[in-house]
Amino acid sequence: MSDNPIGASYVYLLEPEVRFLEAAVEHLIPTDELGPGARDAGVVVYIDRQLAGSWGTHGRQYRSGPWLEGTPQQGYQSRFTPQEVYRIAIREIDQHCRKAFGRPFAQLASDGQLRMLQQLESDEIALPSFSSKFFFDLLWRNTDEGYFSDPLYGGNRGMAGWKLLGFPGLPSGQYRDLISSSVPYHAEPVSILDVQTGRVPIDAEGFPKHVMIKRDKEQ
Template structure:
């Protein structure tokens, strides 16, 4: 794919995703996802992090908290990269650590829906309604990734992670257009969940595992969490401010 095509894909995605980038950066949807996973609820009881070979932004080797095998994690990684691809503007989902962000969230309260009402009766909701499924988010993700693999085998006789970009897009588009049969949830709802989580991982504070090196913020020109703007507030010229994270302050 050419740089021009990549640029168009990212910009077109951000414009048509139905999510305002400003709301994502400022809190909005991100706040709803990450707030429930702060504190001590970062992993499900009895869940031991799996070892993995990638180095995190804080140094050391990053581990998996929810996914138990690399095959599932690679499907997630490639799917998020197609949604938020690398281009000449900056890194994509993989470079930003988005798959690790999602893995961490699925292992915690967000993935377990532990702070939400999850009792029946359950009815099939309209597309305009919010969460209506009996499934937890981590169950949705696991099922969705497994079906992505099944679709890759059925359509192209290959693993999803080994497909060409256009082939991955065909499968993801089928999810988006609600053409895939899933149990307990529509494929459209799952795709929207995956897309939202991808954006959240790209723009959330790096302390949550994504937005590695604050590159997501740098691409948007977002300053992160500054202690104050007293030295810039009276300046009438546009200010470029190096972003700061909650975790490091720099």
């Protein structure tokens, strides 16, 4: 945590969990020539805020027993909330790594981390409390959400995810005239956060003003 490139603070996650997640999500969506990876896009902050909020305690999920394992078709049947799953699973994976390699996941070499994530995904690691795939799938779902949801939620910093796609974020009122257009529309993305904080002005209808991106091809 001495290295805190995005100046993040955490509500629910503990320091070893942050280190674990920063290492893990950076493998899931790595930094490369296309742009920042999940770590620098704030995905761990996103996960922290989600765990601290209603979703993290399954505020809108059915929470009464009996709790049976069920079939894959019956969906989520764990009696543990995402808060609990992250806490328990990270501890158990770190214990496994210490036993097997003498150090926690975050301190493994990069290829060791990668191999561990692959084994978690394919359920090859037998964790005491959960299927390792169950945790991996939750982590990947949240990483994807954090990288591509509005920056309002702490992830997708600098709109890294939207720039990667060429997704302009909030729609422009111009779209109504462009529905049939075959000309590629490239605009700097605008987020809810941009409009709420007044960084991007809105027009009379409430749509943001898009700034078009000049591209080499079109010049």
